[in-house]
Each structure stands twice: as structure tokens, then as C-alpha cells.
Amino acid sequence: MRVQDGRVPDRVGEPFDAVLVAAQGGAGWAAERLWTSLAAAVAGYLRAQGAVEPDDLTSELFVGVLRSLATFSGSEEQFRSWVFTIAHRRLTDERRRAGRRPPPIGGLEPEDGPPSPSAEQEAIRNVSTDRVRSLCERLVPDQCDVLLLRLVGGLTIEEVATALDKTEGAVKALQRRA
């Protein structure tokens, strides 16, 4: 995310073009670099948006991203924007499915799920998640989407407008009212 210094750090660690080409050729190591550089941010975005299973949705999302990787071309920032746009659309689909089929009450703990982080990290994350969710609930959904896509995904106004199927003026208006 570009919150601290206004730049999206080079998380891949190697020239992005080389990693992208290798990943497009199906190299597992390159795909792992892409996964490692973006998975936490995508999972955090989905968690902030109230996804039911953000980690599972993140994995499912990346399976589709890797299979469609041959269709992408661009820089690392553009790749990040591409992935977050896809994440937002998948989230929208999940919300529509949940509207037709209510989620199970109480939730389910996966038997073979990923190991949870440390208690301290989990506590901090839960507090942060609650505050973000509380703030987003006071906003219009579109305003929350704009803020999270801009702050977490690092998308520009144009990219947010594309992801949300809105005009750039509408996105700026949502920012101001937030």
C-alpha cells in the first residue's frame, strides 16, 4: 500500500518484468513471488470489506489470476491494480451469493485451515478490523469501496473508476463526502 511514502514498494524483490514473464510461462517460483507480494494486502482488503472467508477467497482469487496471467501486461503497479480490481469484483459476487443464500450461523472453522498468527498479532488485527468495519458502516458502501481501494490497493482515481464502473468525477465526489 502506498500509505506511508506515497509509493507502492517493490515487493516482488526482483525485476518485475522477469518475474511476470516467468510466471506467465507457468513457473511456480515466480507465481510464489507474486503471491507473497500481494496476498496479505488482498486478504486484508477482503477482511476489511467483511468477506466471510477472506483467506480462502484470496487463494481462490489467485488461482484465477495465475491462470489468466497470460492476458496481463504492464508494470507492477498496474498488476497490483489489476489484482485488486479482480478482488473487488469477486467480493461483489460473494455478496450477491450471500444475499441469495445466507451464510451459516456462527461460522465454521476449517479443520485443515491455515495456522493462525500469534495471539498478539491476531488481537491487533481484530481490533483494527473492528475499527475499519465500524468506520465503513458509517459510510455509503461506495465511499468505503473508494477509500479501501485507494488506501489498500493503491489504485488511482482512474483505476478505481474502472473497478467500480463509475466516472472519475463520481469517484472524486465520493472521496470528498467521505
Added chain:
Amino acid sequence: MSGCGDDDSEMPRHHPLDDAAIEAFLTGQLADEDLAPLAGLVEDLDSMTSGPAPVPSMQLAAMLTDGFSTENGDLLVTAASNVTGPAPQAAGLPKWRKKKMVVVELLAGLSLAAKAAFGMSAAAAAVTAGGAAGVLPAPAQHVVATGVEAVTPFSFPDEADDKADFGGTVSTDARDGGVDGPTVSAEAKLNGDVNRPADTPDGTDPDAGRPAAPGQTGLDRANQTPAAGHAPTAVPTGRPADAGTQSTAGRGTASSTPAAGRAPTAVPAGPPSSTPPAGAGTQSSAGLGAASSTPAAGFIPSSVPPARPGR
């Protein structure tokens, strides 16, 4: 009381942020006190999105470990709301119908001469293909094979060529000591059947009554062997012995030998199947006749005993 009733202490004043200020904040380049609540949001988001990546699912872990294929796109990355369904597909004819229509349209566009040439070419191709497969009638097969072999390096099957060299083949086999009489006879008969002109319209044998050509009788060939001195001196007239009439010819042959006086005057007719070796129905009489023409003719029995049943 203020004229407008406004109270600055009751209504907080908001400094409207322009787009540039908001953009500066969202990109981390501006710290405004009025955006303090959002600054807290930024810190919370940072804590939510930092840290290690979540553990991938089994499917994704396999892709990260073993690699994957990117040949096919995946609709998973496309929102269902954006999927407009399968691409519109124009209704069309089956493939075979399309091919047929292409051929018909092609022919329709040709002139009359071109159509005639096309038909002749197709017919020639069919005849050539039939010749290559060897399924044409023998005369047609010979014509096609001869024509094709004259203009191409290919060799088509032609029974006429095979039969023309039949004598040479038998001669070669004879020099190698590998002549098998029954086999040669069968092949000769087969060639004769094929080479022989078609039966006459009235169903009679065209060779009936035709005398054997000089040099083609067994007696002539026998005189060319080392045992020529023991060969009979004359050959009865008439066609070479055929099945069913050989008994008469054998008797005639025996009568013309030096041992003619001891030759039986009649050949007992035995059951065709009881005379060893198995052969034509009255071949036993022919063997008796041949034996009578040898130097041991005086020791030959006067009759051939009937064979025992079951042999």
C-alpha cells in the same frame, strides 16, 4: 442574538478539502489535522494488510510448487455480473453440409468445358485408383497397368505380366530341383483359365477338338530327356488326356509299345476314390499305360487291384 442565529460554538467549522488535498492524503503526502480520523483508519489498514501472506489453499499451493498452465483463461477473474454469457454464435450448417456446399458452389462457377474436364479427371482418377487397387477386370487392369507404367514410375498389379513369365519361373525352379508337379499343374491350369478367351457364347470349350501344337506334347519333351530311349515312339492322336478319357489314351499308349502284346486289353474301372494316388477319376488306367511303356513292362500286372476302402 445574532442576526442569522448562527453560533460558532455550536456548529463546528469544516474546512472543505479540495481534491488535491485529499489526493495528497491518500497518497501519504499530506498530514492534515482535519483528517485525523482517517489517519487512524490508515494505521488500522496498515496493520491488517501487513504480515505474512495467508497459507494458500491446496490447489494454489500445488500451482505454486509444481507450476501451472496459463494457456486457458479463467472466468474466475471475471465478475459474474460482468459476464455477458457465451459469445453469440451464429447458427450454422453442419461441417459436412458446409463442405458439400463449397464443392457445389465451386462447380457452379465453372464453365461447361471446365465441368467436362472436371468430370473426365474424376473418372480418370477413379479408374487409376481402381487399377492401383487391382480391382478392375483383367483386360481393363492390363490396359490401365500398362498405361500407368508407361508414363509413371509406378508399377501396377497386372496378371498378364505374371503369366507371361510363368514358363521362365518353372524353368528356373526345375534347374534348382524345386519343381513341384502338382503345383505347376495347378498354376498352369489357373493361368490357362485366365488367359483363355472367354467361353463361346454357346457355352462350348473353344479348345475342343484342337490338336496339340508340335513340340508341346509330353512325348516330345520326353524324347529330350536322358530317358529318351525308353519313351514311347508314338502318341495317340487326339487331345491330351483329359479327365474321364485318359483311360482310353493310356490303353492306346500301351498298345503302341513293344510290350503291347502283354498289355491288357481292357482297363478295369475302379472307384475313383479308391485308386492310389488320388487324382482324376480314371488315373489308375493312365498309370498302367505308362508302366506298360517301360522296359519293365513284362512284369506289370495285368490289372490294377481295386483299392481297399477307407484309404
